[in-house]
Amino acid sequence: MKILCIAAVLALVASCANTQREESPVRLSAAILTLPSEAIAGMSKKGRREYLEDPAGDYDDSGRRIHYYADSSDAGGDPESMFFLRLFEDEDGRTISASHAARPFADGRDPSATDTVIYRLESGRWVDITDSVLPSGVSRSWWFRFNEREDMISCGPYVRFMRPDGFGSAYDFGNPEGSISWRDGRFHFKTKG
Numbered sequence: 001m002k003i004l005c006i007a008a009v010l011a012l013v014a015s016c017a018n019t020q021r022e023e024s025p026v027r028l029s030a031a032i033l034t035l036p037s038e039a040i041a042g043m044s045k046k047g048r049r050e051y052l053e054d055p056a057g058d059y060d061d062s063g064r065r066i067h068y069y070a071d072s073s074d075a076g077g078d079p080e081s082m083f084f085l086r087l088f089e090d091e092d093g094r095t096i097s098a099s100h101a102a103r104p105f106a107d108g109r110d111p112s113a114t115d116t117v118i119y120r121l122e123s124g125r126w127v128d129i130t131d132s133v134l135p136s137g138v139s140r141s142w143w144f145r146f147n148e149r150e151d152m153i154s155c156g157p158y159v160r161f162m163r164p165d166g167f168g169s170a171y172d173f174g175n176p177e178g179s180i181s182w183r184d185g186r187f188h189f190k191t192k193g
Contacts, residue, residue, distance in 0.1 A: 021124030024095040028064045031087055031097055035126055038117045041068070041079035041101035051077030058147060064088065067147040081106035086146040086153075090185060095121040096129075100144040104158045104171035111158045111171065113140035118187075133186040143173050144180070152179040152190070 022034055032040060032048050043051065051068075054076045058067040064087035068079060085099040097119045104111045118133055119126040130140060144155045159174035178191040 022095075022121060023124065024093055024121050025089055026087060026095040026097075026121060028059075028061050028066070028087060031064075031085075031095075032066075035097055035099075035119065036117075036128075038101075038114065039097055039099045039119060039126075040085065041081050041083040041099075041103070043077050043079040047076075047078035057082070060147075063149065065147040065149070084144060084146040086148075088182065090120065090182070096182070097121075097126065098144070098146045098153075100146055102143060102173075105143070105173060108168075108170045111141035111143075116140040116142070116144055135180070135187055135189040138180065138187070138189050142177070152181050153187075154179050 022030055026034075029052055032043075032052055033045075037043060040048070055066075056076055057069045058065070060066070066083070066085040068077070068085075069082040079101070081101050081103040082105065083099055083101045085097065088096050088098075090096055099118075100116045103109050103115055116130065116134075117128060118130040120129045121127075134140065138155065139157070142155050142157050144153055146153055148154060154176040156174050156177040158171040160169050160171055162168070163170050176192055178189055178193075180187040180189050182188075
């Protein structure tokens with residue numbers, strides 16, 4: 001019994017030593033390595049390392065934004081779809097990661113609330129704050145262009161259309177309903193117009 005307890009403690013210490021803890025502000029490459037997979041469209045740990053060797057899509061290290069897209073299997077990484085990601089700090093200096101995986105556009109699956117996630121770095125760990133920081137009336141199943149350079153981030157519902165090749169329907173990015181911007185610890189929505 002004593003040997004089992006010692007083994008359990010050693011395993012716990014080893015797992016803590018192997019856990020990478022970040023501090024704000026987080027570099028974009030460090031975020032790719034440490035964020036939960038939901039924030040980067042399901043990319044595996046191995047896929048993240050491959051992606052960072054030769055980033056596909058629009059990788060803006062200084063602006064801390066990504067628009068990942070790849071139409072070939074040799075693009076590096078293994079996300080389930082294109083994604084948009086942005087890092088910034090809140091009023092308390094904690095890093096926020098906002099991301100949207102454009103799965104409806106990529107493979108035609110129905111829009112889902114799981115496609116949009118927002119994390120805050122708290123005590124070295126990424127914590128999901130999505131539901132507490134998106135304004136009412138803004139659906140997590142909408143598309144969000146978190147990679148935009150402006151502070152106002154375009155968003156809106158996906159639009160289903162019939163494919164001209166006769167293979168059923170697909171989704172495209174619809175017109176923006178408006179935009180969101182960060183202020184006072186949460187996103188605020190401004191309608192288009």
